[in-house]
Amino acid sequence: MNNILNQIGIENYIFLSVILFSIGVFGVLYRRNAIIVFMSIEIMLNAVNLLFVAFSTYHQDAEGQVFVFFSMAVAAAEVAVGLAILVSIFRNLGSITIDNLKNLKG
Amino acid sequence: MNTNLALLLLLAPFLGFLINVFFGKSLGKTVSGIIGTLAVSVSFAVTLYFFSQISASKQAIQIQLFDWIQISNFKVDFGFLLDQLSVLWLLFVTGIGSLIHLYSIRYMHDDEKVHSFFAYLNLFVFFMITLVIGSNLLVMFIGWEGVGLCSYLLIGFWYKNQDFNDAAKKAFIMNRIGDLGLLVGIFIVGMLFNTLDFTALKTIFLTGGIEDKVTMISVAAFALFIGACGKSAQIPLYTWLPDAMAGPTPVSALIHAATMVTAGIFMITRMNFLFDITPDVQAIIAVVGAVTALFAATIGLVQNDIKKVLAYSTVSQLGLMFLALGLGAYEVAVFHVITHAFFKACLFLGSGSVIHALGGEQDMRNMGGLKKAMPITFVTMLIASLAISGVPLFSGFFSKDEILLVAFHHNIPLWVIGSVASIMTAFYMFRLMFLTFFKEFRGTVEQKHHLHESPSLITIPLIVLAIFATVGGLISLPGNSWLNEYLTPILPKLANAEHHLGNTEYMLMAIAVIGGIVGIGLAYAKYIKQNSVPSTDAAITGFSKVLYNKYYIDEIYDAIIVKPINVLSVFFRDKVETSLSALVFGFGKVTNEISYQGKKLQTGSIGLYLFAFVIGLCAIVSYLFLAQ
Numbered sequence: 175m176n177n178i179l180n181q182i183g184i185e186n187y188i189f190l191s192v193i194l195f196s197i198g199v200f201g202v203l204y205r206r207n208a209i210i211v212f213m214s215i216e217i218m219l220n221a222v223n224l225l226f227v228a229f230s231t232y233h234q235d236a237e238g239q240v241f242v243f244f245s246m247a248v249a250a251a252e253v254a255v256g257l258a259i260l261v262s263i264f265r266n267l268g269s270i271t272i273d274n275l276k277n278l279k280g
Numbered sequence: 281m282n283t284n285l286a287l288l289l290l291l292a293p294f295l296g297f298l299i300n301v302f303f304g305k306s307l308g309k310t311v312s313g314i315i316g317t318l319a320v321s322v323s324f325a326v327t328l329y330f331f332s333q334i335s336a337s338k339q340a341i342q343i344q345l346f347d348w349i350q351i352s353n354f355k356v357d358f359g360f361l362l363d364q365l366s367v368l369w370l371l372f373v374t375g376i377g378s379l380i381h382l383y384s385i386r387y388m389h390d391d392e393k394v395h396s397f398f399a400y401l402n403l404f405v406f407f408m409i410t411l412v413i414g415s416n417l418l419v420m421f422i423g424w425e426g427v428g429l430c431s432y433l434l435i436g437f438w439y440k441n442q443d444f445n446d447a448a449k450k451a452f453i454m455n456r457i458g459d460l461g462l463l464v465g466i467f468i469v470g471m472l473f474n475t476l477d478f479t480a481l482k483t484i485f486l487t488g489g490i491e492d493k494v495t496m497i498s499v500a501a502f503a504l505f506i507g508a509c510g511k512s513a514q515i516p517l518y519t520w521l522p523d524a525m526a527g528p529t530p531v532s533a534l535i536h537a538a539t540m541v542t543a544g545i546f547m548i549t550r551m552n553f554l555f556d557i558t559p560d561v562q563a564i565i566a567v568v569g570a571v572t573a574l575f576a577a578t579i580g581l582v583q584n585d586i587k588k589v590l591a592y593s594t595v596s597q598l599g600l601m602f603l604a605l606g607l608g609a610y611e612v613a614v615f616h617v618i619t620h621a622f623f624k625a626c627l628f629l630g631s632g633s634v635i636h637a638l639g640g641e642q643d644m645r646n647m648g649g650l651k652k653a654m655p656i657t658f659v660t661m662l663i664a665s666l667a668i669s670g671v672p673l674f675s676g677f678f679s680k681d682e683i684l685l686v687a688f689h690h691n692i693p694l695w696v697i698g699s700v701a702s703i704m705t706a707f708y709m710f711r712l713m714f715l716t717f718f719k720e721f722r723g724t725v726e727q728k729h730h731l732h733e734s735p736s737l738i739t740i741p742l743i744v745l746a747i748f749a750t751v752g753g754l755i756s757l758p759g760n761s762w763l764n765e766y767l768t769p770i771l772p773k774l775a776n777a778e779h780h781l782g783n784t785e786y787m788l789m790a791i792a793v794i795g796g797i798v799g800i801g802l803a804y805a806k807y808i809k810q811n812s813v814p815s816t817d818a819a820i821t822g823f824s825k826v827l828y829n830k831y832y833i834d835e836i837y838d839a840i841i842v843k844p845i846n847v848l849s850v851f852f853r854d855k856v857e858t859s860l861s862a863l864v865f866g867f868g869k870v871t872n873e874i875s876y877q878g879k880k881l882q883t884g885s886i887g888l889y890l891f892a893f894v895i896g897l898c899a900i901v902s903y904l905f906l907a908q
Contacts, residue, residue, distance in 0.1 A: 257392055259429035 181230050187228035194221035208260055208270040211251075219249050283343050285326050286360050289549060290409050292322040296402035304395025313385035316398030318382050320405050324374035331367050338769060340364070342415065342479070345674065347420075352480070354474050355496055361415035361478055365770045368614070369412045369546055372621045373814055376538050377405050377742040383629055384530040386737035388634060395435060404430035408539055412546065416476040417466045417872045420547065422446035424462065424511065427457045433479055434535060435527040447523040449618050454520035458510015463545075464811060467502035469554075474495055485553040494557065499555055501561040508544030514602055515572045519834055521595055525587040529632030532587060536593050537628050538621040545601050545649060549610045556608065567605025570697040571688075573599030575831075577704035581711075581828045584814050585642050586631045589712050600683050609686040611756075611767050616679035618763075619752045623667040623676055626745035633742065634716060635735040640725050644712065645814055649721040653731040656739045658717050660746035665713050666748040669706035670796040675752030681792050682758070688788055699795055706799025714807040715814070722813065758785070797834065 178186075181209050192221025194217055201214025223242045288856070296319025305310040330341070340363035348358040366834055381401060388394050404427060411423025429452075436448030470476050473484055484490065490497070510516070513521035524536050548555060555562055573596045580592035597620050604613035635642055637654060650659045667674035670681065680702060686697040721728050733739070756763035806812055820828050829861070830833075 199894055203887070206887070253861060272886045275886055 179228070182248045184228060184232050188225065190224040191228070194218070194224065206271050206273055208272050211272060212256055216249065216253070217244070220247065263279070281343050282362075283345075285329065286341075286343050286362065286413070289323050289326040289330070290360075290406065291520070292326075293319045293405040297399050297406060299428070299520040300395050300399035300402060303339060304399060307395070308393040309389060310385065312395040312398050313381070313388070314644040316402050317378060317381040317385065319402050319413065320374055320377045323370075323405065323409065325379050327370040327374050327455055328368065330362055330623075332372060333572070334362065334364060334367050335766070339363075340479075340632060340769070341361075344415075346371070354470065356416060356418050356476055359414040360419075361810075362413055363770060364767055365546075365549060365614070366412045366601060368618070369542075370409065370702045370764070371668060372618055373408050373539050374405065376621055376745070377401075377408075377534060378627050379744055380530050380534045380625065382630070383738055383741040386735055387530055388528060388630055388823050393437075397434075400430055400433045400437070400525060401531075401534070404434070404535060407732075408543075411543055415426075416478060417469065418476050420550075421462065421466060424507075424543060424547075425459065425545065427535070428459065428511070430453065431455070431524070431535050431540055434531040434694035435524045435529070437527055439479075441526075443612075444526040447526040451520040451524050454517050455510050456831075458507045460507075461503045461505070462507025465500045468496060468503065470475060472500070479552075482553050485557070490557075497554060498558045498561055501551075501558040502564070504547065504551060504554075505565055506562060508567070508602075510544075510601070510857055511545030511547075511600050514539050514544075514568050515575060515746070518572060518576065518595050518839065522588055522591040522830070525585070525591050526824045529587065529628060529635060531589070533625045533628035533632070537624040539667065541598060542592065542601075542617045542621070543603060545598070545613055545756070547615060547694040548605050549770075552610050555605075558566070560591065562606050562608060564606070566694060568605050568606075568689070569599045569602025569606055570598070570694045570701075571599070572634065573603060573701040574697050575599075577701040577708070579827055579830050580708045581704060582820075582824050583708075584636065584644050586644050586712060586716065587642055589626070589644075590624070591709055592630060593627075593709065595712065596705060597624070597668070598702065600680065600698060603694060604683045604686060607686050607690045611671050612679070612682045612686055613768065615756045615763055618748070618755070619667065619679040622745055622752050623664040623674075623749035625748050626660055626664040626742060627668070629738070629742050630664065630680035630744065633657040633738050636734055636738065637730070637732055638723060641723060641727065645816075646723045646727075647716045647721070648723075648813075649717070650731070654717075654733045656733055657742065659740040660739075661717075663746040664749045665709045665751075669709050669800060670702055670792055672793055673750075673752075675749055677793075678722075678753035678756060678758070681755070683788055684792055685785060685788055688784075694724050695696075699792065703795040703799040706796040707803050710800045710803035711807055714803055718808060719811065722758065760870055792878075 187257045198216075198218030198221060200212045201217065202211050203223065205211055205214065210261075223245055226238045230242075260270055263275070267274055299307075299315050299396065300312050305314075307315070334341070340361060342359065342361055344357050344359040346358050348357065349356040353518050356373070356859060381398070384397065390396050391397065407423045407430060409423070409425025411420050411427060413540060414420035414423060419774065429570045432448050432452040435451050436445050466476065469481070473481060475484075506517075521541065525532055527536070536626050555565075576592045576595035576599060576852075580589050582597060583589045583592060597616070601613045601616050601620070602618065634647065634650060634657060637650070640648065641647065647905065667676035670677045684695055684698050686701070687698050755761075817828075826832070827842075
């Protein structure tokens with residue numbers, strides 16, 4: 175494992191992670207389809223997971239990987255709930271464009 | 281035994297009150313009246329027992345019920361003190377009270393709220409007993425406030441008439457002013473001596489060693505006197521009593537003639553040791569009393585409402601009692617309280633009988649010639665009038681004569697004022713008698729048709745009171761006074777007081793008698809010989825008009841006290857209160873405006889929220905980097 179890390183370099187892992195995270199952020203900001211937004215959030219999450227794993231290997235410490243398992247389990251649960259909400263919204267409004275969700279207007 | 285009896289004495293009227301309040305309506309008018317009368321009669325019976333016990337043993341009965349207030353070394357018990365003075369007071373409070381309750385059964389029979397009338401009367405007797413038998417100033421104060429409340433309730437008993445309500449409020453507020461004085465007096469006494477108990481205070485005063493506190497004691501005495509002024513209708517707080525005649529006539533007889541208004545005299549007699557060492561305050565009391573006696577008598581000369589005449593007469597007689605108190609002759613004041621209670625209650629009940637017969641008419645200009653139609657009422661009222669006028673052998677002669685005698689020995693001007701007031705009393709009382717009972721009837725034909733003597737339930741109390749008004753003077757004959765002997769334990773200096781009759785005394789007596797007869801003669805000349813009838817309101821001129829309008833005292837009080845207070849209230853309402861509320865509302869408005877603007881941020885657009893979220897995150901992260 176260390177070999178692979180050494181061959182590629184920790185910096186590249188960080189760059190990849192940052193790029194993935196930024197893609198997620200821009201996806202959330204620019205797309206109006208709720209499912210795409212949802213996917214973008216997952217990309218951000220996984221960018222962080224990647225970083226965790228990379229540093230875990232770099233520091234020779236398994237704790238980071240443990241956290242990743244946790245966060246993946248939580249993310250799975252969150253996806254289930256989130257998708258259920260989206261289904262419910264679709265049934266009520268007939269679309270899942272987030273611009274239509276303005277019930278919280280003050 | 282004594283404790284239980286004292287509780288029975290106190291609580292019997294209270295039980296009557298409870299029964300009449302909760303079940304009176306379903307019991308019916310007569311039963312309700314009988315319960316009320318019985319309740320007070322029970323108290324009277326117990327009083328008779330205590331009276332016989334105390335007359336025999338000459339020992340005061342002290343009863344401690346429980347500790348009431350205890351703060352460090354200041355302690356107030358809830359207890360009763362049954363001594364010569366309080367039992368004497370109880371005798372006529374419950375005795376005359378029973379008679380007046382009996383009278384009210386018939387008198388109030390046509391009223392729709394008879395049960396609440398008897399409930400209030402019973403409550404009044406309960407509080408009056410509390411006032412009289414309280415063993416310290418604070419228990420007395422409970423009764424003092426309670427009788428004021430009952431007086432208010434009963435003056436405004438016919439509450440559908442707004443004038444009567446105003447009279448009730450006036451009485452209550454005037455009394456509150458006096459009560460404040462009394463309260464201040466109580467506070468000062470408590471502060472100086474750490475006790476409010478009558479017996480303990482008396483011991484402190486008799487042992488001496490209080491010379492350095494005399495200034496404060498004078499202030500306390502003056503404050504207590506203000507309290508007495510309010511309750512006993514003395515200048516300047518007397519104006520409520522004439523207006524209090526708005527209440528039913530039995531109320532005027534019981535509360536505003538015989539009992540409650542004598543509470544001030546009771547209190548001063550109770551605290552005699554305190555007043556004895558403050559000669560300045562005593563002088564004030566004597567002058568106020570004498571001036572009130574004369575002042576009220578002059579107003580009484582020209583009043584045409586039969587009850588108003590009696591009301592001013594009451595104020596005037598109370599003034600004479602205060603004159604006696606101020607001269608330190610407490611036993612004489614007490615004597616006059618007792619005789620006055622009999623003849624004035626008789627007069628009020630008699631006037632009630634007349635008003636009853638005439639269907640509510642109170643103006644003497646519309647009366648006259650009732651002698652034949654109402655012989656019993658006439659004779660009893662005549663006896664009472666003779667008594668109040670000081671005709672020899674009737675009770676008022678002895679008591680009034682003693683007051684004037686004391687005044688003569690102390691201060692000639694006060695004697696002159698008192699004598700003139702007495703002559704006026706004789707005049708206006710017989711003016712009342714002549715206008716009401718003599719000559720031709722001046723009312724409507726319909727009233728004349730209905731003229732009748734009142735039923736026996738009304739006349740019996742009149743007869744009993746008339747008998748006492750005749751013989752009441754026997755309790756304190758000059759030279760051989762049972763009353764003085766009886767009161768000696770309360771008023772120690774009576775023991776060595778010489779009471780002999782010399783030439784001066786006989787001369788003064790003769791002057792008083794001649795004065796009384798002159799007063800009656802003047803009334804006879806004017807209203808029988810000349811057959812004159814007081815003119816209508818519009819035709820009254822000159823000084824009579826000033827008198828008829830009671831020296832415009834009500835108007836003056838209105839102008840210098842009520843109106844400025846109203847103006848001040850309007851100022852506070854319109855200016856101060858408005859600006860305060862503007863300030864308070866201002867805070868609300870500013871908060872409201874901020875949140876109104878703030879809520880515009882909540883557009884509901886999730887995209888915008890996320891954008892703000894990311895920008896914020898970037899800002900925080902950049903800050904953290906730069907801060908390092």
